[in-house]
Amino acid sequence: MPNFDKKKLLACVRCGKCRSVCPILPFKGYETYSARGKMVTIDAYLNNLLAQENSQYFVDRIYDCLLCGHCKVVCPSGLDTTHILKEMRTHFVNSELSIPSPVVKFFSRDIDETGNIFNFPKEDRNIWMEGQTNFNIKKDAKILYFVGCISSILGKPGKTARSFVQILNKADIDFTILGEDEICCGNPYLLLGDNSTAKKLALQNVTNILKKGADLVVTSCPGCYKTFKQEYPILLGEKMDFEVKHASEFIMDLIDNRKISFKKSSKSITYHDPCELGRYCGVYEAPRKILENIPSLKFVEMPYNKESSHCCGGGGGFKVVNPDLSLEIALNRLKEAESIGVQTISSLCPACDMNLLEASLKYEKKIGVVDLIELVLELMD
Secondary structure, three states: OOOOOHHHHHHOOOOOHHHHOOOOHHHHOOHHHOHHHHHHHHHHHHOOOOOHHHHHHHHHHHHOOOOOOHHHHHOOOOOOHHHHHHHHHHHHHHOOOOOOHHHHHHHOOOHHHHOOOOOOOHHHHHHHHOOOOOOOOEOOOOEEEEOOHHHHHOHHHHHHHHHHHHHHHHOOOOOEOOHHHOOOOOHHHHHHOOHHHHHHHHHHHHHHHHHOOOOEEEEOOHHHHHHHHHHHHHHHOOOOOOEEEEHHHHHHHHHHOOOOOEOOOOOEEEEOOOOOOOOOOOOOHHHHHHHHOOOOOEEOOOOOOHHHOOOOOOOOOHHHHOHHHHHHHHHHHHHHHHOOOOOEEEEOOHHHHHHHHHHHHHOOOOOEEEEHHHHHHHHEO
């Protein structure tokens, strides 16, 4: 059975507050797409009250969720909806139930051979560094930059990784990377329910990091950050022998220590809080302080920000299951940014960057999409 006390489901008072914040419900309409509907059907399933002919529909609805955590924030009972939904997905995988075919296809990728979620050859892990001959990356160091699958292999996010390396070099920071020994952090597998694969990846990553002598891991991916910081100690049953920071926190440290400063900018910009960096890990202030340290920059908050931020549509494994709806949800976020009259929407997540940019291109939006790390490099003195 799923790894949670089913009595916790009774905490749902059926108030429907979760319905008002669910990014998917406005597009689908049916109650089973909301957190409330999911809690009701999970309770029925666990008590053997769900008709057999409805079982596949039930499984599909559990995967029709971004795991953005907004429902958890507004729940007056404090019900940990995202934990329950992830545990249900794990239960489905372990029980060999008929999970959605896009998830089956994702799991069929040879992660043991390639080490990445895109099934690219292992040697492509360093493709983000192609043509870069002036990077100063140490063989071993106390600080290790964990690049992540998306930034390592896909074109646009690779610019974010290159930008972060250049920031570190300009600030005279000694650091190392895992290079071809870096493999997926395991977060996509945790989100989709394959905890055993995630644990295997965690063990390999921790071993490789410690071999480098690192006592601080910095990552520009919120999914990697959350996984290292919150999931690895649970998966491996022990505290990590290294500290974990998101790149925004590390950049803010550099600013506080006067390692970097900025030139003036006349840009107008807003900031999109990634769900895993914000609602899951509570990193809200570092990105905003970075923006506030850029002279003359016009920073404008969107109406829905911080813990109330709207999801970009690309998280929770949902883009694997429903890529088209994922982009429609991203479009809503772009429209929100446009409503406050800024030129650019920034974020600090390669998945958010990709989904917002893809939606911007598909729907021919004029607003720019940039990762905040790239902006930092552009405006550094």
